[in-house]
Amino acid sequence: MTSKISPHPRVRFAPSPTGYLHVGGARTALYNYLYAKKNGGEFILRIEDTDEARSTEESLRGVVDDLVWLNLLWAEGVDPKTLKDVGPLGPYRQSQRQDIYKKYADQLLNAGKAYYCFLTDEEIEKQREEAKAAGRSPHVNSPYQDWPLQKALEHIEKGNKGVVRFKTRGLAKDYTLNDLVRGEVKFPSDMVGDFVLLRSDGMPVYNFCCVVDDHLMKITHVFRAEEHLPNTLRQMMIYEGLNWPLPEFGHMALILDEDRQKLSKRKGAVACGLLKEEGYLASAVLNFIALLGWSHPEGKEIMSVDDMIQAFDISRLNPSGAIFDRVKFKWMNAQHLRALPNMELWNAIQPFLAREKMELPQDPVWQDKSITVFKPYMEILSDAIELYKPLNDKSYVILPEAEEAMKWESTKAVLTAWKELVSAHTSDYMTEEEFLKIQDEVKNKTGAKGKNLFMPIRVAVIGKPHGAELKILVPLMKKDSLIARAEKALAQL
Known part of the structure; x- marks a missing residue:
């Protein structure tokens, strides 16, 4: 390598x-x-x-x-913290490297490979229009390309502003790049005219900065997006003009x-x-x-x-x-x-749950259990919001969509039996099996079945008649919470 x-x-x-x-x-x-x-x-x-x-x-x-x-x-x-330079070949911010770019622009000027150009924007636009009308490439044809450097510097001393252009006249007809991704790419040298290296305010342009920085930072391989491919000819010309070795390029x-x-x-x-x-x-x-x-x-x-x-x-x-x-x-x-391990995933969803101000049990055993239950339903971390929302007592409300189920004749008996059986449960939490058993007991006690059984219980647990499976949610909910919610539902009848 x-x-x-x-x-x-x-x-x-x-x-x-x-x-x-x-x-x-x-x-x-x-x-x-x-x-x-x-x-x-x-x-x-x-x-x-x-x-x-x-x-x-x-x-x-x-x-x-x-x-x-x-x-x-x-x-x-x-x-990453202070944004100050770290490394021996800085500055690593181009805005702090202007003296360096000026040095190499001067080198090209002194070697006759670049020149000061004083064409105005209006003159350049007129040239382009004429070239277009004649069917030629709209390259700049600068009358200043053969001015001696001393003459150009005297012109600047008088208060005139000019850009520094790279001289492309007389360069090889074709440039060939052996691109590591695209294979051989040929550029005709007349694809570009004399291009700008430094603007009239002394600010360097992208292609010039890029070559100077890559060379001085000893970059051996340049992997970048395909959209940069057209820049490569200008950069190859600058490398050649400064007698610098070319890095390898790969355009993705x-x-x-x-x-x-x-x-x-x-x-x-x-x-x-x-x-x-x-x-x-x-x-x-x-x-x-x-x-x-x-x-x-x-x-x-x-x-x-x-x-x-x-x-x-x-x-x-x-x-x-x-x-x-x-x-x-x-x-x-x-x-x-x-x-992800359960507790790592629990920690990852915390910012999303905190954003919704959810109050959930701090018990690591409960947290681990809840992740085991919900993990198969998550694709992105923010999915945790909707999954955990039914477990947050503060967000329990009976929604308008529950109105129909709350009006059924059998609903009061179902909710009463549900509350009594949950209250009689001997531990703080119930298992999925215990929940299903209680649900069956409500059915036997009240004679309600199908939607007349399931929907009122769901309203008493999550505030609406449709949603997540209760056998998943109920084992994660404390007995006291289930009783308080059932009381709210009964109070609304």
Whole structure:
């Protein structure tokens, strides 16, 4: 795995802190992380925050927190708590590297491989319109490309502002990239005109920052989304212009929704933070996104991160678009959730139950038992809310949908018998068998059967005539609670 750049692989994830961490970004981070771990390399987090207008500390904090939640931890980059630099090759935030970019822009200017251009936006637009009308590529044709550097600097000293452009005239006709995912990709050099390296305010553009940072941070492999493929020609030209070795590139397929369109938040949560809020487990998110473009050699579907590290191989990345199947995602989350030890799952659902201000028994034996009962019905952690709600005495109310059952002639006798038999029960909790036995006794005492028997009892337990099976719920409810609820139901008759 050695290269001219570093004796061991160095990969990076380089988000822009202009919004949330999208699942596509999380997948890029994951593949880089897996490659580093599999090959004894280093995973670096670099922050691409040169878009001053849109980059925020809040977004950076969110992206970093999401990566920590996913446990995709980096060897170098910003500290997850303080956001200060950690590592020998910083700064790791592009906004703090402007002097570095200026140094290498000057190097290209002095070598005649770049030049100052003073074309106005209006002049550039006029050129583009003329080129379009003539059927030519709308590349900038700058009258300043042959100005001596000294002349350009004197022009700047007079108060004129110019961008720094990379000179593409006279470069090789074709550039060939041996992409690790897509195979051989050819770029004609006339695909781009003289492109900007530094804006007129001195702020560097993405492609220039990217090359300088990847080289100085000794990045050996660049794994990123397919949408970056068009940037690669410009980056190859800059590497060549600075006489730097090229890292290896792999461009991964886009993630598509069920309609084969680029995944967007219009169809549901695609932000890692929202997935966490909905109750997806980090382990399931990683498992699911790993399979959006990569497959396990043995066809395994349910995997831990260690399983993925062991099996990860770039040759198994698929260049075709991967479908984000939300039904499968939920199913996969359910597999991870049900594999958790009971008390670990109990702790995981606590924030969701607390959000609803539920008051539930603090007894670990009860908690363990309740998880055993409800685990098969949970797909995501937030499912616990509806499952546990009937057990929360404070949320017991008799709903309008119970009105019909409460009017039946036999209901009062059923509720009275139910209350008396529960009151006579000798322990705080009853088993499923004991509940079924009591239900049969109510039937024998009152002669009620079918819905005339079950619905009033259900109203007395959960406040409505339809819902979860009582043989599941009642064994989790204290005798006192069942009596108090039965009294409320009787009082409403």
